[in-house]
Amino acid sequence: MTSDAKNAFTFNEELQTEFARLSGDWNPMHMNTASARRTQAGRRVVHGVHIVVCALDYVASLSGSLSLPTSLGTRFVKPVYVGESVQFRETFRTNSDLRLEALVEGIVVAEADITLGGAHRISRSARPEYGLSDEPVCHELMLEEIAGRSGRVHLVATEDEIAHHFPNAVNWLGAEVVGGLICLSRLVGMECPGLHSLFSSFTVEFPATGTPPSLEYRVVSLDKRFRLVKIEVNGCGLRGTVAAFARHPPALQTSYKELLTIVSPNEFQGQRALVIGGSRGLGEFTAKALAAGGGVPTITYATGKEDADRVADEIRQSGGSCDVMRYDIHTQASQQLEVLSSFVPYLYYYATCQIFCRRTKRFDPSLLEEFLKFYVTGFYDLCAALRSKRENGFFSAFYPSSIAVADRPRDMTEYAMAKAAGEVLCTDLHRFWPGIHIISVRLPRLLTDQTATMFPTETASTVDLILPIIRDVQSVRV
C-alpha cells in the first residue's frame, strides 16, 4: 500500500492486481471494468479483505506489543473503488477489545472488532501449503448449486510474499493466519458464491489447536429471500463463519425472439432510430423492440462494447437489423454523429452514469454536475446536433425521466434535481424548436443493472411500460 499522508492508504491499480495475484481472487467485479459496470457498485471495487488485512498491518505497525487476538469480526459496509484513499481509525474500548474502522472521506466502509488476549501462537498439526498455483476459475453458481456446497481453498501466495506485503500483520498474527484471511477473499470471490458474490462479513477465531493446512469450507445456510449464504470455514489458523450474498446476475432484458412474438413484424418497418445507451437495460430492450418491428436501430455504447455487440448479434442472428457505434456524451455530439450513413429521425436517450453510489454527504455538488452532464447538457447537445443535420429539423425523441422527481427517495437528491431539469429542457425544446417531438415519462423502477438490489423488490414490466412509449415516439411522422 502507498501512504499518502499519515494513516491514509491509496488502493491503486498496482495494488489491486497484486492482491488478486496473492489471493487468487480475480473476480471481474475487482478486475474487469466492463463487467464491474454491470454490478451494483457500477465500478471496480477493492477486495474487502485487502482493506482488512491492510488495517491489521496498520494497527500492528503502531505497536509491537499487541497481544495476540482470539477473534476477529469484520463487516464490509460500503464499496471502496479502485484508486480511492482509505483511512484507518483504531479504538481500544478496553484492553482486550479493539475496534478498527476503514473510512473513505469520513464514511465508514469497513469495520472490524478484535478481541485481544490470545496466549499462544497457533500451533499447527500440518504445515500450511503455501504457493499452490492453480488455474483461477471464477465459478458461476446457481442458488441450487450453492446450498450444501463444500470444498477447499489453497493459499496461492508464498509465505515470503505474504510477509513482504503485510510485514507487520505477519509479525503479529503469523503468515499462516494472514494467508488464511487472504484465502477468504478467494473463497467468496471465486469459489462460493463465486462470480456473482458480495462479501458481507466474517467472524473468525484463532484456535490454539491446529487447523487444516488449507481453508476448508462448507455452506451451512442459504436464505433464498436475500440470497444470503453462510459458510463455515476452518483452516490456515482460523475457524469461523463467512456471510456473503449471491448477487443477481446482470439484469436480462426480454429476448429478441420473445419480442418477435409481441411486436407486429412491420410496425416500425424501415424506421431508423438512434438508441443512446443501447448496450443494456432499457436501451437494449428498445433496440430489440424496434428491430422486432422491422426498424433499424443504431445502438451506442460508451464503455460496454462487448455488451453492445452482444445485443446487435442477438438481433442479427434472428434476421433483424442493428448497427453499433460508440458515443460518449463528454465528446461533441455533431462530430460523433458524422459516422451515421443517413439521418436518424428517432432518438431514445438512455445515457446514464452510475445512479446509486456510495455517498459521503447529503448533497454533493459534483454528483449533481455529473448528472446534469448526462441528463441535461448531453441531451441538449445531441438534440441540437440532430436538428442541425436536417433542413426541417424534425425528429421525435424519448427522454426517460423518473418517479424519483416526485417521490424523492433517500440519497437521490442530485439525481432527482437533474432529471427535473431534464424535464424542463424537454418541455422548452418541444415548445420553442418547431418540429421536434419529445416524449418525457417519469418511469418507475424497472429491471436494469442499476436497480438491482439484494432486497426483494417489485419492478414494473418493461414490455408494458416501454413498448407503448416506443409506439408513441415512432408514430410521429418526421
Add this chain to the structure above:
Amino acid sequence: MNDIEPRLVRCFSAVFPGIPEPQITNANVETVETWDSVAMATLVTAVEEEFGVEFDVDSLSNLTSFQSILGHLKQLKATQ
C-alpha cells in the same frame, strides 16, 4: 415479552454500530446512512435468529424503522 425491545436494540447495535444506543429506537431507513438493501438483509436475518421467527417476504417492505420492526415482532410473538 418485555425483553423484546432491548434485544432488538442489540440487533440494531450489531448491524449499525455507528448509531449511538440512545438513538436506536428512533432509527429508520431515511435517517440511517448505512441502512441499504444489504444492511436490511443482514438486520432481518439477525433479528430472525435472535427471536426465532421468520418474516414473511411481503412484510419486509414495511419494516423501515426500529419501531415498525418492534411492532411486527410483538405481533409475531403474540401469535406464537
